[in-house]
Amino acid sequence: MNLVYQGKTKDVYKLTDGNVLLKFKDDVTGEDGVFDPGANTVGLTIEGAGKSGLRMTKYFFEELEAKGVPTHYIDADLDEVSMTVKPATVFGKGLEVICRFRAVGSFLRRYGAYCEEGQPLDAFVEVTIKDDDRNDPPISQNALEELRILTKDEYEILEALTKKISRIVKEDLSAKGLDLYDIKLEFGRDALGNVMLIDEISGGNMRVYKDGQYIAPLDLEKLLFD
Ligand SMILES: Nc1ncnc2c1ncn2[C@@H]1O[C@H](COP(=O)(O)OP(=O)(O)OP(=O)(O)O)[C@@H](O)[C@H]1O
Ligand SMILES: [Mg+2]
DSSP states (O other): OEEEEEOSSEEEEEOTTSOEEEEEOSEEEEETTEEOTTOSSEEEEOTTHHHHHHHHHHHHHHHHHHTTOOBOEEEEETTTTEEEEOOOEESTTOEEEEEEEEOOHHHHHHHTTTOOTTOEEEEEEEEEEOOGGGTOOEEOHHHHHHTTSSOHHHHHHHHHHHHHHHHHHHHHHHTTTOEEEEEEEEEEEOTTSOEEEESOOSGGGEEEEETTEEEOHHHHHHHHHO
């Protein structure tokens, strides 16, 4: 087992059989000790955050697989706080795809002159490029095509998959009285070049509210499973 990348919230290992092992850490993104799923820095360490993230990820990836969504998921080991996945190649240097059901976070910061906090959005999809030095800038479909990161067809596949996945997660949370405001997904290509969902789906990459109150990631895990 070979450590190939140390991310902000996970360490990535290459396994001898060619698969990839994601080891979830207790580091979470944010700034000055305050959690922010949109942040680009490790803001704080919370004991149990890794296990909590993995538990939610395992739950949602198994649900998505059962619903026919192509994902990298193979299996998860909660005791080892790790997940085995199929190797993926990413688009460009990596993209994040965000699906928004309500105006909060960076959407509100950018477009606040035209919307109110919490205003409903219709599964609005936005792409950002993973570029910490440039603060993960949003990128248009035209720019993705111009820069040869995604063809128009690939963009459409990504957008449709994002809406499908995000709506599945939203429905699931909603059955538990929870309201999904936004969620961040990552995609890659498998060995045959097909698009699949990669990375994680956890409290660390979504904003969830209950009765108008924001629910922090670890509390979300408890509301979901306890
Ligand atoms: N199936 C996969 N194959 C290859 N790489 C993957 C796969 N799934 C996820 N990854 C990558 O593994 C890394 C996981 O580490 P982590 O989530 O800490 O990433 P990061 O990029 O440092 O931070 P962030 O995603 O918060 O910006 C990410 O770069 C992610 O794109
Ligand atoms: Mg990440």
